[in-house]
Amino acid sequence: MMIDQSQAKKELLDYLIGYGFSIALSLIAFGVVVYLKDYLSIGVLASILALCALVQIVVQFVYFLHIRKSDNDGWNLAALFFTGIILLMIVGGSGWVMFYLHMNMMPELPL
Amino acid sequence: MSTTLSSPNLELLQEQENADNKVFGFWIYLMTDAIIFGTFFAVFVVLLKNTTHGHTPQSLFDLSNAFIETVALLTSSLTCGFAMLTLKQGRIKQTILLLILTFILGGIFLALEIKEFLSFIEIGATPQSSGFLSGFFSLVGLHGVHLSIGMIWMIVMMLQLATKGATLAVTTRLKLFSLFWHFLDIIWICIFSVVYLMGVSL
Numbered sequence: 341m342m343i344d345q346s347q348a349k350k351e352l353l354d355y356l357i358g359y360g361f362s363i364a365l366s367l368i369a370f371g372v373v374v375y376l377k378d379y380l381s382i383g384v385l386a387s388i389l390a391l392c393a394l395v396q397i398v399v400q401f402v403y404f405l406h407i408r409k410s411d412n413d414g415w416n417l418a419a420l421f422f423t424g425i426i427l428l429m430i431v432g433g434s435g436w437v438m439f440y441l442h443m444n445m446m447p448e449l450p451l
Numbered sequence: 452m453s454t455t456l457s458s459p460n461l462e463l464l465q466e467q468e469n470a471d472n473k474v475f476g477f478w479i480y481l482m483t484d485a486i487i488f489g490t491f492f493a494v495f496v497v498l499l500k501n502t503t504h505g506h507t508p509q510s511l512f513d514l515s516n517a518f519i520e521t522v523a524l525l526t527s528s529l530t531c532g533f534a535m536l537t538l539k540q541g542r543i544k545q546t547i548l549l550l551i552l553t554f555i556l557g558g559i560f561l562a563l564e565i566k567e568f569l570s571f572i573e574i575g576a577t578p579q580s581s582g583f584l585s586g587f588f589s590l591v592g593l594h595g596v597h598l599s600i601g602m603i604w605m606i607v608m609m610l611q612l613a614t615k616g617a618t619l620a621v622t623t624r625l626k627l628f629s630l631f632w633h634f635l636d637i638i639w640i641c642i643f644s645v646v647y648l649m650g651v652s653l
C-alpha cells in the first residue's frame with residue numbers, strides 16, 4: 341500500500357499541527373489553573389477549562405483520528421454525534437439532577 | 452468503474468471492504484466505550500464533594516505530575532500517528548521503532564499513574580475511604596486499565612509486523628490500534644480537565 345510523497349507530507353503536517361495545538365491547549369489549561377486560580381471566579385475558570393478541552397477534542401478528532409464526512413458515507417460521524425447526544429444526557433442529566441438533590445439536602449454538619 | 456473485473460481484482464476489492472467494515476465496527480465499539488467512560492465521569496462529578504472531611508482534591512493532586520503524564524501521552528499519540536504513516540510507505544523497520552517509542556511513552560505515563568496511586572494509598576487516601584476517592588480511582592483506574600491493554604496490544608502488533616510483515620490483516624489491526632490509542636488520548640484530555648484541574652480549582 342504505497343502512497344505518493346505529497347500525500348505523505350500532508351499527513352505528516354496534519355499530525356504535527358494537531359500535536360502543536362494539543363500541547364498549546366494543555367499548556368493554557370494547566371497555566372490558567374496554576375497561575376490565575378486566585379484571580380478568576382470559578383465560573384470563568386470552568387468555562388476556560390471546558391473551552392480548552394472541547395477545542396482540543398475537536399483538534400484530536402480532525403488531525404489524529406481523521407474523521408471526515410466522506411469516509412464510510414458519514415456513518416462514523418453519525419455514530420459520533422449519536423454518542424455525543426447520549427453522553428450529554430448521561431453526564432449533563434446526572435449533574436443537573438444531583439445538583440438540585442444536593443440543594444434540597446440538609447447542609448453538611450461540621451465534624 | 453470498468454465494466455469487467457477479473458476475479459483476483461474482485462477478491463481484493465472484497466478484502467478491502469471487509470477491512471473497512473472492521474474499522475467501522477471498531478469505531479462503534481469505541482463509541483460504546485466512550486459511553487462507559489461518560490458514566491464514570493458522571494459518577495465522579497456527582498461524588499466530587501463527598502470527601503467525608505478527609506482528603507480533598509486540593510490536598511492530594513500534584514499538577515506537575517499530571518502535566519508530565521499529559522505531555523507523555525500526547526507525544527505517544529504523535530509517534531503512533533507517525534508509525535501509521537511509515538507503515539503506509541512500507542517502511543516496516545521504522546514503524547516498529549516508532550511503536551517501541553510509543554510503548555515507552557505509554558509506559559512512562561502508566562508508571563507515573565501507578566506511582567501516584569501508591570502515594571495516595573500510602574497516606575490513607577484509599578478507594579474505600581470516601582465517595583470522591585472511589586470515583587477518582589475507578590475513573591482514572593479504568594483509563595489506566597485501557598492503557599495497559601493498549602500496551603499489550605502494541606507488543607502483539609510489533610511481533611506480527613516482524614514475523615508477518617505489512618499484510619492487509621496486520622495493517623488493519625494497526626489501524627484499529629491507532630484509533631484506540633488516539634481515543635485514550637481524548638479520554639485523558641477529559642480526565643485532566645475535569646478530575647485534576649477542576650478538582651484543584653473547586
